[in-house]
Amino acid sequence: MLLNTDKAWMNLGRSLTKDKKEKAMTNYKFANFNRLLEMVKDGSLDTYDVFIMCINYMSEKEIADMMERNNIKIWKAVSDDS
Numbered sequence: 001m002l003l004n005t006d007k008a009w010m011n012l013g014r015s016l017t018k019d020k021k022e023k024a025m026t027n028y029k030f031a032n033f034n035r036l037l038e039m040v041k042d043g044s045l046d047t048y049d050v051f052i053m054c055i056n057y058m059s060e061k062e063i064a065d066m067m068e069r070n071n072i073k074i075w076k077a078v079s080d081d082s
Helices: 004-015 018-029 031-041 047-057 060-069
Strands: none
Touching: 031 047
């Protein structure tokens, strides 16, 4: 079963060139990302609040991966047995 968005993309695909399709799909994929950035930029959301929302949503592994990819030193927990 096709959703309305799937049908819309099929119809859109018939009328666009390959470059325009790729640009439209990129804009569609990042619509929420761009909207979130705009809300921070215009002051609707606080940067710290968005940060807290994101890390609360992410798993420990995702946070560690993000830190590693951005060259943020990951501190290992020190046990009390030392």
